Amino acid sequence: MVQYNFKKITVVPNGKDIVDIILSRTQRQTPTVVHKGYSITRLRRFYMRKVKYTQQNFFEKLSTIIDEFPRLDDIHPFYGDLLHVLYNKDHYKLALGQINTARNLISKIAKDYVKLLKYGDSLYCCKSLEVAALGRMCTVVKRIGPSLAYLEQIRQHMARLPSIDPNTRTILICWYPNVGKSSFMNKITRADVDVQPYAFTTKSLFVGHTDYKYLRYQVIDTPGILDRPFEDHNIIEMCSITALAHLRSAVLFFLDISGSCGYKIVTSFKFVWFDILDENGLPFIEKTANRLSPESMFYPLIIVCNKTDLQPLDGISEEDKKLVMEMKAEAMKTVMGQGGEVGDDEGVLLTMSTLNEEGVAAVKNAACDRLLNQRVELKMKTKKINDCLNRFHVAIPKPRDQKERPPCIPQAVLEAKAKQAAEKERRKTEKDLEDENGGAGVYSASLKKNYILANEEWKDDVMPEILDGHNVYDFVDPDILLRLEELEREEGLREEEEEDDDFEMDGKELTPEEKEALAEIRKKKSLLIQQHRIKKRTAESRPSVSRKFDKDKKFTTKRMGRQLSSLGLDPSMAIDRARSKSRGRKRERSVDGGDKDNGAAMDMDMDQPNKKLRLRSMSRPLSRSRSRPPSEVAPGEGFKDSAQKVKAIKLGKKSAKKRNKDARRGEADRVIPTLKPKHLFSGKRSIGKTDRR
Incomplete structure (x- = not known):
């Protein structure tokens, strides 16, 4: 079976483009230099080669155009008459005929000028004949420019024809x-x-x-x-x-x-x-x-x-x-x-x-x-058909009585097939459902209708969440609301019992003097809260005043003691607590008549062999933390003991010693090895000076 694919026809260039392509190829693919000492035989061969090569390229280019376009007499009559209707087959044949004539003329021109070049007697004569030959070939190709343009339009239209x-x-x-x-x-x-x-x-x-x-x-x-x-x-x-x-x-x-x-x-x-x-x-x-x-x-x-x-x-x-x-x-x-x-x-x-x-x-x-x-x-x-029938064998049962037994299809099969066809015609797609229910943006497809569940009603459950292949709603207690009410009731009873157990200063267990003190404390607390809120609002516009100019001395321990004493309370514990939080403990120097703890510390320091460690332990109190010595092994460092860590530190210092001695940069430093590479900053190279590369 012949398949017609007109999309494979190559583009038909115009006459000027063909001339440029062929002459450029001739210039690139053939020798271009004639030296002074060439003999006349070599000169003739030189220019004959150019003429023949140009003629061969023109012939191949034009032959490709003629061969790729279909011949109306050789293709199917449908395509032949369709091309006649669209383009007029007479014009189509004339265009192809002109290209064929041009191809033959180019071959004849090349043949004639090659014969003349055989008898060329000088370089000038051979050169003139070669120029004349190529000029006449290009003139022939330029004359068929309209035919080439017509065929290019036909090619574009044929590429759009249906297959x-x-x-x-x-x-x-x-x-x-x-x-x-x-x-x-x-x-x-x-x-x-x-x-x-x-x-x-x-x-x-x-x-x-x-x-x-x-x-x-x-x-x-x-x-x-x-x-x-x-x-x-x-x-x-x-x-x-x-x-x-x-x-x-x-x-x-x-x-x-x-x-x-x-x-x-x-x-x-x-x-x-x-x-x-x-x-x-x-x-x-x-x-x-x-x-x-x-x-x-x-x-x-x-x-x-x-x-x-x-x-x-x-x-x-x-x-x-x-x-x-x-x-x-x-x-x-x-x-x-x-x-x-x-x-x-x-x-x-x-x-x-x-x-x-x-x-x-x-x-x-x-x-x-x-x-x-x-x-x-x-x-x-x-x-x-006779050759085909010989390959088939139709088995026909032998008649055993006068009853006819024609081939038949069981009724059940016909009914099932009809039922399937009816269901196929009746089946509605999601597009049909969308059109029936308001169109796109209004209709929302149900994702549950294809769920495979034991009961079809379960698809429309209020909570149809699926977990591990099971419906969560199947595992929910149907009496969950009653149980929730019982839990809430039990929780309320527990909260009431806890409220009864808590101590609340509601005034029932207090004496009259304690009630007055409680009222004063609450009043003072509310005033402090108000003052704090005012100060917070005006913090940005209020100038900062140093503590020594605070003449009111509102927040001193003495004033707090006077206020607590006026209320009938002992202020000593409150003052000690405020002092302990306001400033840290001063470091106490050890003297000769120190207490027992410092003496014990000194006794313990005396046992240490290192004088620096002993003096350091004597100069700081026991309550302060000390930094870990380099030889001590910390958890997770990967050393077996302190001796192994000391040895590793020594090896690290020894490896860096040579580099430090030579004043070399480390491998982690950012370094530009050559600030001005020679190939970027040197001048114009002279002949033969490429050794630096």
Whole structure:
């Protein structure tokens, strides 16, 4: 099977670009220097090589252009006539012919000038002949510039053509514009054809693919065709007619029975399928029509009445209904031509609405079935079928009585299959549910409906949290509220008992003198709190005064003692407590007549062998902490004992001794080895002075 991929055609440069490319390549790939002592033979070979190399490059470039563009006589008639409709095959052939002529002229020019160069008698003569040869080649290429530009436009347009396989299973959608062809295409395939409420939105062929019974089908959406003479059809309509003429496919004729497309059924009836495929109407497909067998000229034809949501088929007028039945009768002739029976009219006339997708699947299935049956029947009539049948063996049971036993499918299987199909059609997707419930932003999909639980009602629990594969709500006590009330009641009783046990100065257990003292204390406490709040508010604006100028002496121990004494309380303990918190204890010097503790400390220090440690212990009190000596092992340092730590310290100092002695920088210092590297700060190098690198 031939696959046509026009996207692989290389870009066609214009004449000036080709000349620049070839001359630049010649200059780069051939010698360019002629020395004084060259013989005339060597000079001739030098310039002959340049001429031949230039001719060879021109020939290869032009041959690539000619070979990559398709030949209209060698490709499928569908693509040949499609290219004729889009670009006019006469102009196309003329452009390729001019390039072929230019290629031959360049070869002839090179041949002539190489013959002249063989008899060149001087450097000047050979040089002049070489310049003349290259100049004439470039002139020939520049003259075909318009043809190259035309082919480049054709290449760009061909790269945008759809990849249509003329030999595969194809469904063709056609007839009047604005009848719902593109909408049907978008429904059954993954294509995205533009749909607008006006005619001729589709201006070219669009291809999509759909699957049916594990087979891939090619669906082609064609532009609309108007009922007018063949000579008046424009390029857009001719694309559709070319596809109808050459593609062996199931043809879906779309009919708008509502009349909203702007064309009545009477107008559609005048435009008959068989008039389009008449050989007299399409003179450029006579050769194709003669190649096909009479059986293959009958295409599977289906008339689709679209837009039944606006106007059902039963609601149209009697005259229109009569015309529709006549169309159906005409379509039945194709069934008869394919070997069908008289009553075999199933799937010839179908109704559909692409808006609510009613009947879309039925139309697609009917077209695929009709097309598949027709392709099978055509293959059964070929000569190759005998070779295929020899490989098959159909087992047929021997008749044992007069009773017929035709092949059948069990009823249970048919019912199950019908049930699955009904469920598949009835099943609603999340998109359908979203449209029914207010659209995006309003509808929130339920994440619980696919939970696999023992009871379906559990999906809507108030607390459906899942932990370790279990529903948490299944493990909650149903009497949890009653138990909570009991706990709260018990907690309240406990709080009441604790309140009874606490001592609260509510005035019941106090004497009259103690009550007065308590009142004074509370009053004083409230005044202190107020003063503190005032000072806190005015702290930023109040000037700082040193303590020696505080003449009021509000916060002294003597004043506190006088106030407590006036209240009848002993202030000694409070004063001692305030003094102990206000300043630290002074260090006491040891004298000869010191106390016993200092004497004991001195006795203990005397036993120490080191004089410095002994003096240090005598000069500080026992209550202060001492720093750890370097030899003492701290937890987590990794040393076994103090001797091992002292040895490690000595080794570390010894390793750094040599570096310190040489005044070297340490490995942790940030250092710039060379502040001014020579290759950045030296001047211009002279010839031969590269040894420094």
